[in-house]
Amino acid sequence: DQQVKQNSPSLSVQEGRISILNCDYTNSMFDYFLWYKKYPAEGPTFLISISSIKDKNEDGRFTVFLNKSAKHLSLHIVPSQPGDSAVYFCAASGRGGGADGLTFGKGTHLIIQP
Amino acid sequence: DGGITQSPKYLFRKEGQNVTLSCEQNLNHDAMYWYRQDPGQGLRLIYYSQIVNDFQKGDIAEGYSVSREKKESFPLTVTSAQKNPTAFYLCASGLNRDGTQYFGPGTRLLVL
Numbered sequence: 001d002q003q004v005k006q007n008s009p010s011l012s013v014q015e016g017r018i019s020i021l022n023c024d025y026t027n028s029m030f031d032y033f034l035w036y037k038k039y040p041a042e043g044p045t046f047l048i049s050i051s052s053i054k055d056k057n058e059d060g061r062f063t064v065f066l067n068k069s070a071k072h073l074s075l076h077i078v079p080s081q082p083g084d085s086a087v088y089f090c091a092a093s094g095r096g097g098g099a100d101g102l103t104f105g106k107g108t109h110l111i112i113q114p
Numbered sequence: 115d116g117g118i119t120q121s122p123k124y125l126f127r128k129e130g131q132n133v134t135l136s137c138e139q140n141l142n143h144d145a146m147y148w149y150r151q152d153p154g155q156g157l158r159l160i161y162y163s164q165i166v167n168d169f170q171k172g173d174i175a176e177g178y179s180v181s182r183e184k185k186e187s188f189p190l191t192v193t194s195a196q197k198n199p200t201a202f203y204l205c206a207s208g209l210n211r212d213g214t215q216y217f218g219p220g221t222r223l224l225v226l
Contacts, residue, residue: 004156032213043118043204043217044157051212089156093213101147101172102215104156 003027004092006105014113019077021108023090026071031094034102035064035075038087048075052094077110085112117141118218120205125223127192127199135190135221137205146188147206147215150174157204163188192223200225 005024013019023033031052036044050057050064050073057064063076077084087109091102118139127133139146145164149157159172163182177196182188188207192199202222206215 009154034214036217041202041220041222043120043206043219046214046216049212049214091157091213100170101159101162102157102213104149104158106154106156 001026002105003030004090004103004105006090006108008108009106010109010111012111012113013080015082016079019075019080019084019110019112021075021077021088021090021110023073023075023105024071025073025092027092027103028071029094030092030103032092033064033066033073034091034093035062036089036091037084038089038107040087044089047088080110080112082112082114085110118205118207118216120203120218120221122221123219125221126226127223128226130194132191132193133223135192135203135205135223137188137190137218138186139188139205139207139218140186141207141216142185143207143209143216144185145208145215146182147208148172148178148180148188148190149204149206151202151204151220160190160203199223 034049035047038044048062066073087107089107090105121136147162148160161180163169179191204220205218208215
């Protein structure tokens, strides 16, 4: 069963507007959540993370929100830029300890329209 | 110039052949990981190592083997027992702290 779910395979947003990418999880043992950005045929690039004891973390144009009661997190990108077009993966750690590997969602392809 | 390197970028495997994918890091990270990505899918964990001379199976370890003789190196062998090896293989390393991992550029494995 999928413990980390990204239910939108793709998302199209106009340049300059806000992009909101969503992620749901089922395992309440997860203690860190991370977002990665990936271009085709390249390795994922770490964007931002959040600890399960927080509900918001901000880094420049990127903000991650965590709602533990709903087991839901979201990544907000404001303003969206053409270079943001990529696949975004939500990931979680802590299923057995901080270094036991990440559990990934299937990704959301973000397309920024000019 | 710290980072993670993977080689080769492309690798071709014949039926019944074992192939080894290289992963090296100079970030002084204790933990290293191997993931596999299939089209339209997320990354799935194959093996991981939290310390030299120790490693653990991930979710899809069957048909793969690893070694961790040096902190900097974590090679992955795709054995002939792996019946569907065609995929994009990604190596990562991390500090055993908050789960943050940093990825190499990947190796595309194709079967002839």
